Amino acid sequence: MESKAVQRLQFPTMVYSEKRGRTVQSGSLNVSCGFMEHKKLRVFVSVPSMKIQQRKIPLKIACSYNNVPASTLQSGSFKTPLSEELILKSKSREVEPYLSGRCIYLVGMMGSGKTTVGKILSQVLCYSFFDSDKLIEEEADGTSVADIFKHYGETFFRDKETEVLRKLSMMQRHVISTGGGAVVRPINWKYMHKGISIWLDTFMRLSSLFEERSEAYANANAKVSLENIAAKLGQKDVSDLTPTAIAIEALEQILGFLKSEDGYY
Ligand SMILES: Nc1ncnc2c1ncn2[C@@H]1O[C@H](COP(=O)(O)OP(=O)(O)OP(=O)(O)O)[C@@H](O)[C@H]1O
Numbered sequence: 001m002e003s004k005a006v007q008r009l010q011f012p013t014m015v016y017s018e019k020r021g022r023t024v025q026s027g028s029l030n031v032s033c034g035f036m037e038h039k040k041l042r043v044f045v046s047v048p049s050m051k052i053q054q055r056k057i058p059l060k061i062a063c064s065y066n067n068v069p070a071s072t073l074q075s076g077s078f079k080t081p082l083s084e085e086l087i088l089k090s091k092s093r094e095v096e097p098y099l100s101g102r103c104i105y106l107v108g109m110m111g112s113g114k115t116t117v118g119k120i121l122s123q124v125l126c127y128s129f130f131d132s133d134k135l136i137e138e139e140a141d142g143t144s145v146a147d148i149f150k151h152y153g154e155t156f157f158r159d160k161e162t163e164v165l166r167k168l169s170m171m172q173r174h175v176i177s178t179g180g181g182a183v184v185r186p187i188n189w190k191y192m193h194k195g196i197s198i199w200l201d202t203f204m205r206l207s208s209l210f211e212e213r214s215e216a217y218a219n220a221n222a223k224v225s226l227e228n229i230a231a232k233l234g235q236k237d238v239s240d241l242t243p244t245a246i247a248i249e250a251l252e253q254i255l256g257f258l259k260s261e262d263g264y265y
Pocket residue numbers: 108109110111112113114115116117177178179180241242243246
C-alpha cells in the first residue's frame with residue numbers, strides 16, 4: 001500500500017471569531033496520508049478544551065478514510081504532559097484580547113497571596129505590579145502603614161488608600177495588590193470596578209475580621225478559591241497548591257467574567 005504522507009500541522013492555530021471580531025487561540029493537528037490515487041486516511045487530533053489546571057491535556061483523535069465518517073472508524077484518546085508554566089502562558093494569551101489592558105485588582109485578607117500571585121500575573125501579562133499599601137507609604141514620605149495608623153489613625157489611612165485607588169483607576173495594564181481592608185469603603189469599589197477585581201479567598205475563615213468583610217470581598221468580579229482549584233486538580237490537600245496554579249485559576253476566573261460580561265455565554 002502506498003503511503004504518501006501529506007502532513008499539515010497546525011498547532012497552535014489562530015482562529016478568527018467573527019462574532020467577537022477577535023483572534024483567539026485554538027489548537028488542532030491534522031495529518032492526512034494519501035493512499036493510492038484518490039483514497040485518503042485523515043487523522044484529526046484536537047484539544048477539545050484546554051482546562052488550565054490539567055497537567056495532562058486530553059487529545060481527541062478522530063479518523064476518516066476516503067470520506068467515511070469518523071465515528072464509524074476507530075478513535076481514541078491519550079494524555080500529554082504540559083507544565084504549569086506553559087498553561088499559564090497559554091491562558092494569559094487567551095485572556096489578553098478580552099482584557100484590553102484593563103487593570104486587575106487583587107483583594108483578600110492580609111497574607112492571602114495577593115502579592116505573590118499578583119507578581120506572577122503581571123509578569124505573564126506584561127503588566128506593571130503595584131501594592132497599594134506601598135504606594136500609600138511612598139506618598140507619606142516613607143512612613144510605614146503601621147506608623148500611619150499609629151500617628152494619624154485609620155480614617156486618615158483609608159482616605160489615602162481611596163486616593164491611591166482613584167489614581168490607579170485612571171491607568172491601564174497594572175496588577176494591583178490592594179490592602180486587606182480596601183474593600184470596606186464603597187467608593188473604593190467605584191474605582192476598582194474600572195478594572196477587573198479578583199477575590200483571593202485563600203485565607204482561613206476562622207477570623208472574625210474575615211466574617212465581617214466577606215460580604216465586602218464578594219463585590220469582586222470573581223473569586224479564586226483554593227478548594228475549587230484542588231477539586232479541579234483532583235488534589236485533596238490545598239496546601240500543595242503552587243502560586244502558579246492559583247494564578248492560572250485567577251486568569252480562568254477573569255476570562256469567565258469577561259466572557260459573561262460580553263454576552264459570550
Ligand atoms: N501558594 C502559596 N503557597 C505557599 N506559600 C505562599 C503561597 N502564596 C503566598 N505564599 C506565602 O504567603 C505569604 C503571604 O503572601 P503574600 O505576601 O503574597 O500575601 P499578601 O496577600 O500580598 O499579603 P499582604 O496583604 O500582607 O501584603 C508570603 O510569605 C508568601 O511567600
